[in-house]
Amino acid sequence: MLALTSLLIFVTLRVIPGNPVITRYGATRGVDPKALEELMRQLGLDKPIPIQYLDWIGGVIKGDFGVSYFSQFSVTTLIGQRLGPTVELAAIALALALLISIPAGIIAGVRPNSLIDRALSAFATVGLAIPPFVLAIILVVIFAVGLKLLPAQGYVDFSENPGKNLTLVLLPSVTLAIVAAAPIVRFLRASILETIQSPYIRTAEGKGLLWRQVVLRHALPNALVPTVTVVGLIVGYMLGGVVVIEYVFGWQGLGALAVDAVLKRDYAVLQSVVLLVAAAFILVNLLVDLLYGVIDPRLRVGGQGT
């Protein structure tokens, strides 16, 4: 699966007569042909394309992503610098999203058509339609331009200045969290609504359990099963959303690196960043599949179901 994905990325970037020399010197003309040949040889671009692919993949497996066409740094160094900020942003955003969406989904699902359900569902509908960068601009207008409470842009490493780092991560992570929470709320609400109508819930109620207990201990675990898949997909969506959000807020992560790489035609960096993100997405969905077994004992027996 990942092999096929990597091949897809590689082939796409190789069909073009892209020449890294242009990125290094700005033009092909007027450059000493010997220097050009030397550079091609250094970057391994004189070899046949299938060998180039195997070189790249062979390196990736060993944790070596090759050399950037543009800067002298290795791609591994560049990615290493940018991975932390992206993981920080995505993790905070996901945590916030779950913190908002799980209680909201439960409350809306337990009291369908109540005022609070209508409000939450309206929020979800808007959240589903609003592009992350539009939401980002609204938040910047309110909190940075209007109230002047938070900085609009920038990145400071956590180890340098934890306080500054956290104030800077606030707006981008809230943006991503709201966008990610909307589909989870919608899905969990429907799931809860369906679960509480099943006979076993009536049994639990009939036993005289508190309604809170019925919802949290009996209905929630079953309602969460399908929701977990949605969360897996949301993570993938967030990995994409991160690209634009990092760009908006000047957050120095992988997404900003990818946009930069396209602008500089640094395909060595671009292909590795995209591969890494795809790998992360596949891994998350694999984890979701495994998680199924944990939360739903019926699926623990191999080979059946789903």
Next chain:
Amino acid sequence: MAGTRDLEVAGPGAVALPGVMRRLLRRRAAAIVLVLLGLLILSAIAAPLLTSYSPTALAPRDRFLPPSPAHPFGTDELGRDLLTRVLFGGRIALGIGAASTVIAMLVGTAWGFIAAMRQGWTDEILMRLADATMAIPTILFALVLVAAFGASTVNLAIIIGLLLAPVTARLARSAALDELKSEYVLAAVASGATRTRILLSEVLPNTLPSLLVLATLNAASAILTEASLSFVGLGVQPPEASWGTLLFQGYQKLYQTIWYAIFPGVVIFMTIWLLNLLADQLQSVLDPRERESSRA
């Protein structure tokens, strides 16, 4: 596997297309959504008639004007009328959206139908290819393709269309497989129809309604993707400007005027929202279960 999306397929015996439209128009919410979308599209088509300004005429003395009767959306850093720029931006944004939706539907449906018809190895290869594509977040893959092929308006439409094709292929395949099991297909086989003929004249008309729902969602994603790419400067290239381009330019001038960013942002949001609402309405018209419950 990775990237599966839950989209309900209207089962065998799904309603035919003209009936769907009629039933849709009978719902007030759906009718309002359709009218608003129609107005949006019309305003883009009729852009030159709706405004007396040119989208490129400079008026340096009128920089960053707030909204006023003369300039309902205000003006930008070069004194251009923003309403005019948004109207003309809509031509590009909606144009790319429409073109890529058509490409996604054509390529995706053919992709899914071939997989469903051939089965075996062809099916396996086609669907694994769809999985591999869907494992890469759309915006990132779009970046790779823009890097490879350049960002002309035509390229953008093709790139976004092709990126939406795998999702379409999945739905088309499962819808076709459902239909192929039904008895009227068996009857067609018995009467000697070829497989291509069955797909085109029996299966396609019956899967059309659920493909229509997907087309609406695809249009929303296409417009979102184009806006995202243009926003990071890798989509529509100056001097042309789509809504995404305008939004980014407005974002950079946020401390001078907030109107510049607000209007393009609102228009993008409204368009995607209306398309999502339309998809919801279509879905509930098509789902027999919900039709019953809304009647009761």
